[in-house]
């Protein structure tokens with residue numbers, strides 16, 4: 001029988017496309033989202049949708065009573081680094097305290113498997129010698145967003161010890177691109193690739209390049225961009241591992257192990273989209289690490305994850321389909 005998965009944050013960018021991917025794989029889904037940054041258009045009418053907060057114990061009990069949930073994918077969260085510096089309590093509330101309620105209700109209903117959307121922000125500013133970053137590199141977040149993700153990872157570990165929870169935390173690097181039906185749609189958008197695409201489509205829009213004096217080849221920061229479909233497939237690998245009860249580590253990096261500077265992305269987008277891109281160099285953003293590149297050997301080896309779209313031109317082209 002098909003397994004039923006509760007996906008929190010299923011109306012968001014990654015949640016919507018992961019729901020679509022899991023649907024194609026034959027999973028049943030139930031979505032919980034408060035639509036604070038998500039969109040109704042990302043939902044699938046085939047699946048029950050609960051409009052509420054992950055911290056709301058009553059709605060959580062209703063969901064687990066009305067559906068036989070086998071596993072949870074916990075993607076709901078607040079994810080703006082700058083906002084987290086201005087309003088840390090929001091990030092500790094949503095990403096940690098509310099998530100803790102989810103774990104408690106899961107335990108109450110005997111649901112013992114969860115995949116968590118963590119972030120490379122848990123690593124803070126890694127030493128040059130730690131690039132590419134493996135999962136054993138010291139975690140030292142430099143903003144409340146990264147700290148709140150790390151706190152939730154720690155909560156997962158304690159629930160594993162105390163309540164036999166089996167979990168996999170996926171530390172995403174920079175996710176980009178679209179599926180056949182959905183694309184990235186954050187408001188405000190802070191991610192480079194959709195902003196580069198916007199700059200290509202709108203000659204009146206100037207892209208901000210935050211700093212060109214980093215110790216990198218062209219002075220701009222370097223990131224590891226992963227196609228959303230490969231990321232969604234990493235979830236399928238994690239789910240199957242948990243369902244089959246196979247051996248695994250608790251955390252895995254998800255990226256390609258390859259980095260591109262901001263200016264390399266701008267140049268790649270010019271080639272792919274055949275448009276000029278206006279940009280302006282502005283001040284560095286506080287807490288922006290010079291280089292974030294994942295070492296992803298562990299997820300490929302342990303979970304048998306096989307990336308298929310490791311091509312920056314393809315990622316940009318895919319992102320441009322749904323970006324205005």
Ligand SMILES: NC(=O)c1ccc[n+]([C@@H]2O[C@H](COP(=O)([O-])OP(=O)(O)OC[C@H]3O[C@@H](n4cnc5c(N)ncnc54)[C@H](O)[C@@H]3O)[C@@H](O)[C@H]2O)c1
Pocket residue numbers: 008009010011012013014015032033034035036037038039052053054055074075076077078079094098117118119120171172173174175176185186
């Ligand atoms: N996009 C990336 O590159 C990236 C990188 C690393 C980690 N992540 C993590 O992946 C997850 C999804 O990111 P995204 O880019 O799809 O963001 P998103 O904002 O599109 O999705 C987050 C979803 O969570 C919902 N949500 C927020 N707070 C909630 C709450 N209290 N209760 C219920 N629902 C709530 C929002 O309405 C939204 O639909 C987040 O946890 C984010 O931290 C994303």
